Amino acid sequence: VIDILKFRLGYGRQTVAFPDGPPRFPERFRGRPALDTDRCAIDCIACADACPTEAVLDAGLMTMRIDLGRCTFCGDCASACAPGAIRFTNDHRLSARSRDALAASGDEPILAPALREEVRRVFRRSLKLRQVSAAGCNGCEAELNASGNIQFDAGRFGIQFVASPRHADGIVVTGPVSENMRVALLKTWEAVPPPRIVIAVGACAISGGPFRGSPAVCGGAESALGGIPVDLYVPGCPPHPITFLDGMLRLLGRMR
Amino acid sequence: VTVATEPLQDRRSGSDDVVETWNGEPVDAAAVPVLPIERFRRVVLDVLGAGGRLSAMLARPEGDRLLVTAVLADDPEGKLALLSTLVGASYPSLSAEAPSAQAFEREIAEQWGVVPEGHPWLKPLRFERPLRAGPDAFGRKDPRATIPGEYPFFAVEGEEVHEVAVGPVHAGIIEPGHFRFQCHGEKVFHLEIVLGYQHRGIETMLRGGPDRRSLALAESIAGDTSVGHALAYVRALESLSGHMATARAIALRGVALELERLANHVGDLGMLANDVGFLPTASYCGALRADFLNALAEICGSRFGRGLLAPGGVKFDLGAEGARALSARVRASWEKVRAAAGLMYEAPSVRARFEGTGTVSRDDAIAIGLVGPAARACGVDRDVRRDHAFGIYRFVHLPVVLAESGDVFARTWIRVLECERSVEFVVSQLENLPEGPIRTELAPLAPRQIVVSMVEGWRGEIAHVAVTDERGRFERYKVKDPSFHNWLGLALALRDGQISDFPLCNKSFNLSYAGHDL
Numbered sequence: 001v002i003d004i005l006k007f008r009l010g011y012g013r014q015t016v017a018f019p020d021g022p023p024r025f026p027e028r029f030r031g032r033p034a035l036d037t038d039r040c041a042i043d044c045i046a047c048a049d050a051c052p053t054e055a056v057l058d059a060g061l062m063t064m065r066i067d068l069g070r071c072t073f074c075g076d077c078a079s080a081c082a083p084g085a086i087r088f089t090n091d092h093r094l095s096a097r098s099r100d101a102l103a104a105s106g107d108e109p110i111l112a113p114a115l116r117e118e119v120r121r122v123f124r125r126s127l128k129l130r131q132v133s134a135a136g137c138n139g140c141e142a143e144l145n146a147s148g149n150i151q152f153d154a155g156r157f158g159i160q161f162v163a164s165p166r167h168a169d170g171i172v173v174t175g176p177v178s179e180n181m182r183v184a185l186l187k188t189w190e191a192v193p194p195p196r197i198v199i200a201v202g203a204c205a206i207s208g209g210p211f212r213g214s215p216a217v218c219g220g221a222e223s224a225l226g227g228i229p230v231d232l233y234v235p236g237c238p239p240h241p242i243t244f245l246d247g248m249l250r251l252l253g254r255m256r
Numbered sequence: 257v258t259v260a261t262e263p264l265q266d267r268r269s270g271s272d273d274v275v276e277t278w279n280g281e282p283v284d285a286a287a288v289p290v291l292p293i294e295r296f297r298r299v300v301l302d303v304l305g306a307g308g309r310l311s312a313m314l315a316r317p318e319g320d321r322l323l324v325t326a327v328l329a330d331d332p333e334g335k336l337a338l339l340s341t342l343v344g345a346s347y348p349s350l351s352a353e354a355p356s357a358q359a360f361e362r363e364i365a366e367q368w369g370v371v372p373e374g375h376p377w378l379k380p381l382r383f384e385r386p387l388r389a390g391p392d393a394f395g396r397k398d399p400r401a402t403i404p405g406e407y408p409f410f411a412v413e414g415e416e417v418h419e420v421a422v423g424p425v426h427a428g429i430i431e432p433g434h435f436r437f438q439c440h441g442e443k444v445f446h447l448e449i450v451l452g453y454q455h456r457g458i459e460t461m462l463r464g465g466p467d468r469r470s471l472a473l474a475e476s477i478a479g480d481t482s483v484g485h486a487l488a489y490v491r492a493l494e495s496l497s498g499h500m501a502t503a504r505a506i507a508l509r510g511v512a513l514e515l516e517r518l519a520n521h522v523g524d525l526g527m528l529a530n531d532v533g534f535l536p537t538a539s540y541c542g543a544l545r546a547d548f549l550n551a552l553a554e555i556c557g558s559r560f561g562r563g564l565l566a567p568g569g570v571k572f573d574l575g576a577e578g579a580r581a582l583s584a585r586v587r588a589s590w591e592k593v594r595a596a597a598g599l600m601y602e603a604p605s606v607r608a609r610f611e612g613t614g615t616v617s618r619d620d621a622i623a624i625g626l627v628g629p630a631a632r633a634c635g636v637d638r639d640v641r642r643d644h645a646f647g648i649y650r651f652v653h654l655p656v657v658l659a660e661s662g663d664v665f666a667r668t669w670i671r672v673l674e675c676e677r678s679v680e681f682v683v684s685q686l687e688n689l690p691e692g693p694i695r696t697e698l699a700p701l702a703p704r705q706i707v708v709s710m711v712e713g714w715r716g717e718i719a720h721v722a723v724t725d726e727r728g729r730f731e732r733y734k735v736k737d738p739s740f741h742n743w744l745g746l747a748l749a750l751r752d753g754q755i756s757d758f759p760l761c762n763k764s765f766n767l768s769y770a771g772h773d774l
Contacts, residue, residue, distance in 0.1 A: 007536065026550060026553040027554075028556060052469045072562070073563075074562065130425075131428075132425055133429070133430065133454075134453075135773075137480075137770045138431055138478060138769075139480070139562075141430065141479075142479065146545075163427035163428070165425075180404050180452050181454075183403060209476070210469055211473075214461055215457065216456050216460075
């Protein structure tokens with residue numbers, strides 16, 4: 001026991017400064033892409049040709065956008081763009097409340113608005129979530145696990161993953177939702193008592209990601225849940241734990 | 257137990273039963289001998305009986321029949337042997353005599369409706385849609401409508417026997433799978449594992465490629481093994497185009513693969529500590545895992561190494577300064593891990609929980625074809641990095657670590673020792689990166705070839721088998737994750753154990769659901 005305590009004393013505080021201080025990312029971290037369509041060469045759609053998930057919308061036009069709901073943040077579009085019209089910033093704030101708001105254009109930050117007041121008041125200081133991995137590759141799952149470890153410590157905001165949907169205030173869906181998981185996902189959702197929320201984490205759960213179009217998957221949480229609205233989309237492949245925390249804190253109105 | 261040194265030797269001399277190749281060496285698809293089924297079975301069973309290993313088995317249609325190809329590995333010699341047979345509606349199964357074929361034969365039965373007669377456990381494998389019209393191998397009315405778990409489970413009857421069902425949605429943040437236990441009190445008679453919930457249709461999507469989506473798919477086969485599967489994929493492409501990755505590229509790939517191993521092994525040590533309630537190691541290793549993920553992100557921007565690999569090389573380079581700094585960080589992080597893991601091994605309460613729990617015998621491990629740390633924990637000496645050396649491992653050898661006891665303790669201890677070797681490797685590579693370009697152009701893929709691309713991922717042997725058509729596109733792209741072999745090992749580990757030990761045993765294997773289900 002003495003050895004354990006000595007080790008503990010030498011170990012110091014592990015929790016990240018975020019949200020009180022700025023988050024730290026490696027230099028090459030790819031966050032929100034910034035677009036400068038003025039630089040686009042005429043008739044050039046090299047970015048769209050390089051994209052594995054058809055995330056570049058209106059390529060080569062002034063209205064060009066990158067759908068963060070499809071983007072895997074691989075950076076291939078930026079590498080393919082000789083004039084440098086696409087650049088990945090290190091802005092980790094990516095979450096949105098509507099599918100349309102996920103279309104990144106220009107260099108505008110994406111900031112999710114909070115839940116409506118009645119719901120927000122209930123969940124503000126304690127939000128218990130049931131995670132449903134529905135054909136997620138274990139990338140998003142790993143980062144959600146990390147969001148609860150001593151570094152990112154979602155628990156300090158009252159955000160916790162619980163073992164039963166009966167104890168939960170909402171579900172967090174990862175993966176494109178395979179046909180084989182659709183029933184289990186629906187049953188889990190039905191078991192959560194209202195008021196309840198749905199959070200879609202990762203490109204797969206938002207749009208199907210690289211699996212979009214495969215007959216074996218539903219193409220994301222929204223189409224699998226058939227009409228049940230998604231309250232928060234957290235883009236990434238997988239999203240960084242800080243991106244997830246940022247989205248959650250904004251959803252709960254604890255960060256503006 | 258002695259392993260014959262050259263199990264393929266007698267097949268080679270004077271017989272045309274197999275075509276020989278090795279890891280990453282394409283052969284003419286037409287050169288793979290097509291044997292009558294009886295001869296095919298004889299050769300496969302003989303090779304397995306002599307210490308060879310079934311690395312992969314795949315099928316593709318040929319007219320109204322099915323061309324089944326087996327990939328046999330001779331680990332001591334570093335050789336592979338390919339052989340095929342044509343089957344109709346049914347064929348005599350291999351699995352009764354060679355249990356390591358059981359999942360492959362179920363996969364083929366499910367995809368193509370071919371019945372392996374005499375298969376001791378003929379049940380759907382991942383409940384995927386059949387790849388051609390025709391009768392269902394399992395006699396289901398509508399295979400498209402069934403989902404995992406809709407089938408008769410193995411049941412034990414008796415007055416005090418009870419059944420426990422867990423999943424597909426689990427208590428933690430875990431991928432979906434269903435576990436059905438037949439118990440007598442606490443004692444587990446039998447565990448049946450039902451998978452398939454994660455099926456996304458990856459192999460079907462890869463067919464006709466390579467295209468711009470293929471690499472993203474390879475990186476998502478198992479998200480915790482992005483580097484491992486992406487490496488197997490780009491190496492398959494490179495060997496089909498006769499391309500040699502540069503020295504600097506293969507060194508950086510090796511660093512990334514070992515960092516992935518480190519991150520996962522360290523995370524597992526934390527989770528194992530958590531499952532026996534030893535929280536200091538659980539907390540520290542959980543956080544220290546991030547050091548290795550962040551090291552990957554320093555190289556390529558993604559904590560999972562996504563976007564690093566490309567056919568023809570790697571997309572990101574490291575400057576001399578960056579490489580030195582990274583090497584120092586990895587070493588410093590490892591010192592912390594060693595101390596944090598040490599706390600756990602010094603605690604008698606932890607050792608008491610680890611030792612003798614979830615034991616798999618060496619004979620069983622060989623029979624079912626375990627791979628990776630799970631096999632090495634049973635004293636089965638196999639590691640693709642040495643046996644079928646690829647890339648940087650042809651020049652730099654990592655000592656293979658073995659344990660004997662085959663229990664949870666062995667499976668955790670192996671991870672510590674493997675981490676140690678990986679850290680040495682990463683540090684020395686980063687301090688001596690070869691000069692030169694990191695990426696060169698790839699030529700088009702050669703038509704009508706078959707290639708086996710193997711990588712030792714952190715769970716064990718990854719094997720991708722690519723077959724190209726007359727235009728150099730993928731006619732068939734077979735993916736085998738190490739979990740494909742190892743899930744049966746978990747089921748065996750629980751036999752006669754306590755049901756309350758399941759979480760611990762499960763974590764000691766930590767297998768991929770997505771990698772199995774594809």
